[in-house]
Amino acid sequence: MANQEITSPSDLRILSLNCWGLKFISKLRNERLTEIGNQIAAAKPPPEIVGLQECWTKQDYEAIREKTKHLLPYGKFYYSGIFGGGLVILSKWPIEESNMVRYPLNGRPAAFYRGDWFVGKGVAHARIRMGPKKSDIAEVFCTHLHAPYEAEPFDSYICHRTAQAWEITKLMRGAAERGHLVIGLGDFNMIPLSLAHRIIETHSPVQDVWRILYPGSSVGAAKDKVEQLRGVPMPNAEFNLTQNGATCDSALNTWRWNKAHSQRLAKGENVQIATTVDDPNAKRLDYIFFSSGQHYDAASGERTAEWTLKDTNVGMTMRHPTLHCSLSDHFSVEATLVRDLNGPTSDVNTGTAAPPDRYLPIETYDEILATIKKYDTRERIQRRLRLGHFGFQLLFTIGCLIGVWWSPYNYVSFILMLLSSLSLSVGVIDGLMGGLFVGSELRALKEFQWEVENTRSRALANGVKEA
Structure with a gap:
């Protein structure tokens, strides 16, 4: 489609969904993701920019593309890590440029059962040309931040998620400074007004679309202390969907049902849950952030x-329609943006306006630095333990090999050789993680620490007071 055939849009429909498409793990994966493609194609109003997370396989991507290509003819499946990043961007308009930016702090290889490090989490970025004018550019950032495995502040990965929020914030701020429409979407694995959420909305000009229209919406699940302190009544499932924007752990999502309901569903029974049921677990983890392209009119100075x-x-x-299960373990978040066609879309006598600098309270930067220091201490201890374990296993291997010389029986020699091989293998793996991976992570922590300290200094210089 040539640029001259594209007219500048007056509105924009956006959709973001975590598809829960883990190969070999997610149940009914092929059937669900194919139906996700059907439902995107049938959506009213139709989406024009779509961001998907946990779409891990090219097969599932192609299945969704086949269903939606008449509506969203342009798409990109993003490759990252060992098993893939699971990120997809679909668009009504051409994708001019695209890149995948991996996060420097990205989980730990030792936690292979969690997989965050192996999928190479990062930010999928697409520069989309929506029309012929310079102002018809949208920069889309799709991401999936590191999952929390314990409640904050006890989550050992909070430093990773905080650093990842900081990284995507820099990317979105850069796009805003270029004067483009910025769209950040994905499963951020954070609750509203959490540290990561505040970093994104403060250090870039983007806003959380849900809190624009629903500023009093929940800041966590009803059962969480942070929400109980607000003193609001227990929400029902419908209220959580329509007012709180809950996309995860909803009582209406079949993948969150108890064992009894799940067994009935597995037998083919179309179990129904009333929307008036109490919904203590539902929370909002999926977001659309946006920042309008801001321009400076030289004539008016506005x-x-x-x-x-x-x-x-x-x-x-x-x-x-036939399996009666939810299409994913998350619901989607969707938004419609409208454009002021009387604004400076012609780019005549206009230039981009850099967003003003904004800062978090100084104590928040101190909180981030304390988190970095705590994690740095943890990793240094881990490095010493892993290198020590390597040394121990090496000595054990040598001991087994010496023992072979004095072994009176062949089967004893075999056992000693087997133990020496296994011991050396385990020791080398631990040594590599301690010497190479942990060293790399400590260097990434130093970079993150410097950026936070530098921003803290600028905040003080710009009049932000210490508590």
């Missing part, structure tokens, strides 16, 4: 924003 938010909603709540 800064103008082209795009504004019209509406947002939780979607993809329907169930598979």
Whole structure:
């Protein structure tokens, strides 16, 4: 499609969904992701930019593309890590440029049963040309931050998720400074107003679309202390969908049901849950952030924003037509942006306006630095333990080989040789993780620490007071 055939859009429909497409692990994966493609194609109004997470296989990507290519003719499946990043961007308009930016702090290889490090989590970025003018560019950032495996502040990966939020914030801020429409979407694995959430909204000009329209919405699951302190009544499932924007752990999502309901569903029974049921576990982990392209009019001296938010909603709540299961263990978050066609879309006598610098409270930077220091200490201890374990296994291997000389029986020699081989293998793996991986992670921590300290210094210089 040539640029001259494209007209500047007056509105933009966006959809983000975690597909739960883990190969060999996610149940009914092929059937669900194919139906996700069907439902995206049938959506009203139709989405024009779609970001998917946990779409791990090219097969599932192609299945969704086949269903949606008439609506979203442009798409990119992003490759990353050992098993793939699981990120996809689909678009109504051409993708001019694309890249995959991996996070420097990205989980630990020793936690192979969690897989975050092996999939190479990062940011999928697409520069989309929506029309012929310079202002018709949207920069889309799709991501899936590191999962929390314990509640904050006890989550040992909180430093990773904080650093990842910092990284995507830099990318979105750079796009905003170029004067482009910025769209950040994905499964951020954070609750509203958490540290990662505040970093994103403070250090880049993007805004959480749900909190624009629902500023009093929940900041966690109803059972969580952070939400109980607000003193709000127990929400039902419908309220969580329509007012709190809960996309995860909903009582209406079949993958979160108890064993009894799941067994009935597995037998083919179309179990129904009333929308009025109490919903203590539902929370919002999926987000759409956006920042309008801001321009400076030299004639009037005014800064103008082209795009504004019209509406947002939780979607993809329907169930598979024959299997009766939810299409994913998450629901989608969707939004519509509208454009001021009387604004400076012609780019005549206008230039981009850099967003003003904003800062978090100084104590928040101190909190981040304390988190970095705590994790740095942990990793240094881990490195010593792993290298010590390598030394022990090496000595044990040598001992087994010496023992072979004095062995009176062949089967004893075989056992000693087997033990020496296994011992050396385990020791070398641990030594490599301690000497190479942990060393790399400590260097990434130093970079993150410097950036936070530098930003803290600038905040003080710009008048932010210490508590």
